Amino acid sequence: MSSARQSSTWGLRTQQVLLPKSGSESSECEDFIGVDEQNCRFAVADGATEAFDARNWAQRLAENWVRSDSPLTPEAFHSWVAAEGVALHSSWRQMTLPWYAEEKARSGSFAAFVGLELDLNTEQPAWKAVALGDSCLLHCRDGALIKSLPLSNSASFNSAPLLVASEPSIYKTSEQSLVIDSGNCENNDVLFLLSDAAAAWYLERFEQNTFSDFFAHHDQTALAEFFENERRTGRIRNDDIAVMRLEIQQRSIS
Amino acid sequence: MYSAQITRANPTCIVLLIDQSASMSDPFSGDSARKKSEFVAEVVNHTLHDLVIRCTKTEEVRNYYHIAVIGYGRKVWSGFGGPLAAREIVPIADVADHPLQIKSSYRRVSDGAAGWVEIPVRYPVWIHPMADGKTPMVEALTRVKQILERWLGEHPQGFPPTVLHLTDGESSDGEPYDAGREIMSLGTNDGSVLLFNCHISSRRSAKVEYPADEHSLPDGFARTLFQISSPLPHSFQAAAAQLGVHTIEGSRGFVFNGDPSSIVQFYEIGTSLTGMTPYRWMDQEITEPE
Numbered sequence: 001m002s003s004a005r006q007s008s009t010w011g012l013r014t015q016q017v018l019l020p021k022s023g024s025e026s027s028e029c030e031d032f033i034g035v036d037e038q039n040c041r042f043a044v045a046d047g048a049t050e051a052f053d054a055r056n057w058a059q060r061l062a063e064n065w066v067r068s069d070s071p072l073t074p075e076a077f078h079s080w081v082a083a084e085g086v087a088l089h090s091s092w093r094q095m096t097l098p099w100y101a102e103e104k105a106r107s108g109s110f111a112a113f114v115g116l117e118l119d120l121n122t123e124q125p126a127w128k129a130v131a132l133g134d135s136c137l138l139h140c141r142d143g144a145l146i147k148s149l150p151l152s153n154s155a156s157f158n159s160a161p162l163l164v165a166s167e168p169s170i171y172k173t174s175e176q177s178l179v180i181d182s183g184n185c186e187n188n189d190v191l192f193l194l195s196d197a198a199a200a201w202y203l204e205r206f207e208q209n210t211f212s213d214f215f216a217h218h219d220q221t222a223l224a225e226f227f228e229n230e231r232r233t234g235r236i237r238n239d240d241i242a243v244m245r246l247e248i249q250q251r252s253i254s
Numbered sequence: 255m256y257s258a259q260i261t262r263a264n265p266t267c268i269v270l271l272i273d274q275s276a277s278m279s280d281p282f283s284g285d286s287a288r289k290k291s292e293f294v295a296e297v298v299n300h301t302l303h304d305l306v307i308r309c310t311k312t313e314e315v316r317n318y319y320h321i322a323v324i325g326y327g328r329k330v331w332s333g334f335g336g337p338l339a340a341r342e343i344v345p346i347a348d349v350a351d352h353p354l355q356i357k358s359s360y361r362r363v364s365d366g367a368a369g370w371v372e373i374p375v376r377y378p379v380w381i382h383p384m385a386d387g388k389t390p391m392v393e394a395l396t397r398v399k400q401i402l403e404r405w406l407g408e409h410p411q412g413f414p415p416t417v418l419h420l421t422d423g424e425s426s427d428g429e430p431y432d433a434g435r436e437i438m439s440l441g442t443n444d445g446s447v448l449l450f451n452c453h454i455s456s457r458r459s460a461k462v463e464y465p466a467d468e469h470s471l472p473d474g475f476a477r478t479l480f481q482i483s484s485p486l487p488h489s490f491q492a493a494a495a496q497l498g499v500h501t502i503e504g505s506r507g508f509v510f511n512g513d514p515s516s517i518v519q520f521y522e523i524g525t526s527l528t529g530m531t532p533y534r535w536m537d538q539e540i541t542e543p544e
Contacts, residue, residue, distance in 0.1 A: 053312050097313060099376045100350050103303075104310045106373065 007120035012037070013247040015215055017223045022231055022238050030055045030111075031195045031242035034062035040118040041066035044135045044242045046195040048110040048163055052101065053092065057109035057166055060084055065115050072117060072128045072180055078171070085166035108167030114150075114193055118185075118246070125185040125248050132178045134161040135242075136199035138192040139183055143213065145206045150179035154204040157196055187250040197239035201230065215245045256413065256487035258444035260318045260527060264412030267320045267343065267405050268305070268525060269398055270298055272381075273421035274327035279385035280422075280456045282514060290422055290454060291383040293514055298323070298333075298381045301521045306350040306378075315347040320409075322401055323380070326394035328387030334380060342401050353378030391425035395433035402440050402447060414441050416448040418524040420517065422455065424475050434482025448484045450507030452520040461511040463519075464494065466504035476510045483508035486523075493526030494519075 014037070020029035030047035045062040047054030061084065070080040085108065092105055112133025119126045129137045131150040134157055139147040151157065162174035185191075190213060194202060205211040214226065227243075230236040260266050278291040302321070309316045322343045323333030332339045335354045357379060360372040402415055417437060440447045453476070455461075462470050464486065468477050483506040486494065491501045497519050507524065509516045 049311075050308070052310070095313075098350070099353075099356055099378060100306050100310045100315060101313045102376065104307055104312075106375070 007122075007125075007251075009123075009251060010120035010125050011249045011251050012040075012118070012120070013249055014042075015220075015223070015245045017220070017227060017241065017243045019224060019227055019241040021240050022228070024240075028055075029240045030058055031240040032059045032062035033193070033242050033244050034064075034066035034115075035244070036066035039066060039069075040120065041068075041115065042118075042193055042244055042246060043113065043115040044193040044195055044244055045114075045164075046112040046133070046135050046240065046242065048112075051110040052104040052107070053088070053109050054111060056091070057088055057164075058111040058113075060088060061111055061113050061164060065113075072115075072130050074175065074178055074180065077130055077178065077180075078175060081164055081166075081171055082168055085168060085171070088166050108165055108170060110163040110165050112161060112196065113164045116191060116193055116246075118248075120248075125189075126182065127185060127191065128180070128182045130178065130180050132174065133163045134196040134199065136192075136194050136196075136203075138194065138199070138202055139185075140190045140192070140211075140213070141186060142188075143211060145203075145211070147181070147183055148203060149181050150177070151199065152203070154200045154207060157200045161196075185248045187248060189248045191246045191248075193242075193244040193246075195240060195242040197237040198227075198241045198243050201236040215243075216247070255445040256448075256489060258411070258413040258442075260413050262317050265318050265320050265345075265409065266413040266527065267322070267402065267409070267415035269322045269324065269401070269415060269417040270301070270333065271394060271398055271417060271419040272298065272323070272325045272333055273389060273391075273423070274325040274333075274384040275387055275389040275423065275426075276327070276385055277389075277423050277456070278327070278383075282454070283456055288514075289383065289385070290456070291385040294420060294454075294517065295381045295383040297517050297521055299377070299379050301525060302349060302380050303378060305346055305525060309346050310350075315350040317345040317347050319346040320344065320405065321346055321349050322398075324394060324398060324401075325384055326390050327384065330390060330394045330397050333384075335382065338380070343405055349380065353380050354382070355379045388426035389421065389423050390427040391421065391430045392428045392433050395419075395430055395437060399433065399437045399440070402437065406440055406442065409442065411443050413527065414445045414447050416450070416524060416527070418450050418452070418521060420452045420454065420520070422453070429478065431478050431482060434478075438482065438484060445487070446484065448487070448490075448507065449482060450520070450524050451479045451483045452509040452512050452517060453479055454509075454513070454517060455511040457511075459511040461509065461513060461516060463499065463509050463512070463516060464501045464505040465508065465510075466502050466506065471510060479510065480506055480508050490523055490526055494523045497522060499523065 034043035043062045045058040047058035112135040114131040114135040117128045162177040165171040320343045325333040357377045361375045494501045
């Protein structure tokens with residue numbers, strides 16, 4: 001199935017930046033980027049700092065979703081999350097926890113999630129996405145924002161979004177905010193998968209008409225420095241940053 | 255003001271000041287079975303539990319809060335027992351590790367479908383009910399001021415301390431106005447110390463919650479408590495709104511003639527700090543303890 005989405009007509013250029021919050025180690029970063037180019041699936045997950053074992057939950061969501069073939073429907077996503085939640089909670093059973101960790105674990109873990117599936121094996125490339133929380137997909141064409149989900153303006157970001165919960169009874173409540181959407185792409189369209197601080201920053205750039213796709217011209221180190229500087233100046237909140245940029249490119253016909 | 259991020263490098267301080275005078279052994283009006291001291295101890299234990307859980311990061315408790323529990327009655331003393339009793343202010347991680355006991359019971363929760371399941375839970379206890387002696391409120395407030403002066407000497411930056419004072423009667427050692435105002439004159443670079451007062455009553459009297467002026471207050475004692483109550487910062491007002499409690503610009507952190515639900519809300523609002531969501535333990539249905 002995965003290779004079916006690859007194409008001789010369309011290619012992808014991918015770049016990514018993953019940064020822990022300023023003053024934290026990489027090992028403390030709770031944002032994760034999942035990439036499976038064969039499967040044409042990409043994801044960003046952002047573990048909730050307040051939650052129990054949020055880092056593992058975010059990693060599991062991002063890395064396992066891109067490898068899965070779970071269809072992009074609410075029902076399939078529900079089942080997939082439930083199975084991942086069971087696996088996560090099972091991993092805690094071997095742990096001997098103090099009362100407070102046991103209590104915290106009882107509520108399960110939480111993460112924001114956005115997953116993207118591309119189909120490049122068609123005349124016009126297409127995408128499908130699933131998102132819950134404040135990690136976002138932005139679809140850009142010729143420097144303009146043509147779609148943003150699940151949030152669409154920089155003022156929408158607050159500290160208490162509904163997230164992907166590992167505990168089924170809690171997920172049942174939060175899944176009413178699940179967003180599943182799709183769209184078509186043209187040559188040189190750019191798709192961003194972003195955790196919340198970066199998503200708010202990008203949306204603000206579009207709102208102020210100051211967006212510039214600097215990614216295209218920078219290497220990994222320069223991109224990391226760019227975001228560090230934006231944090232230092234206060235233009236981007238001091239939080240973990242995950243940015244996955246995908247550019248649709250038509251292959252040249254030889 | 256009142257917007258500093260609470261971090262391990264810049265923690266905040268929470269003081270729970272509890273009237274433990276003899277009258278606290280009286281029941282609330284209309285509830286002859288429940289002593290005020292028992293209910294207050296339960297709410298304080300839940301509040302400490304909530305604060306610990308908020309600071310728990312997987313298996314570690316991060317020291318975002320430094321806690322003092324001060325009781326006053328026969329004398330002014332630490333409300334903590336066991337190894338914490340000798341310490342003036344205790345980092346939350348130490349609070350987590352040293353409850354007096356941990357009780358077990360079951361909680362009834364939704365099973366995610368149409369039913370309910372019972373899950374085992376553990377409730378730590380730090381405070382036992384206490385009711386003995388008079389009401390040395392001035393001495394207690396003066397002790398709190400001394401504790402905070404020392405703490406602020408080491409923590410001049412960050413979210414300022416919050417003092418949550420609960421009492422059921424008038425001071426027996428003089429007018430508390432000066433001692434209260436002295437506490438309110440302390441602060442950090444992010445604002446003055448927040449002093450909130452909750453007065454509870456055994457009588458059936460109209461309660462006044464979070465007033466913005468003195469007009470509705472019945473007597474001089476109520477007015478004094480109002481005057482030594484800080485205005486609620488916006489983030490605390492937002493927490494009140496989440497609980498369905500109406501406040502307005504200028505509302506003070508003050509309750510007069512409060513009932514049991516007032517006490518629960520007082521502690522939830524008073525510990526909501528910078529927009530942190532209050533932990534809604536009252537929503538959870540508790541079944542029989544083991």
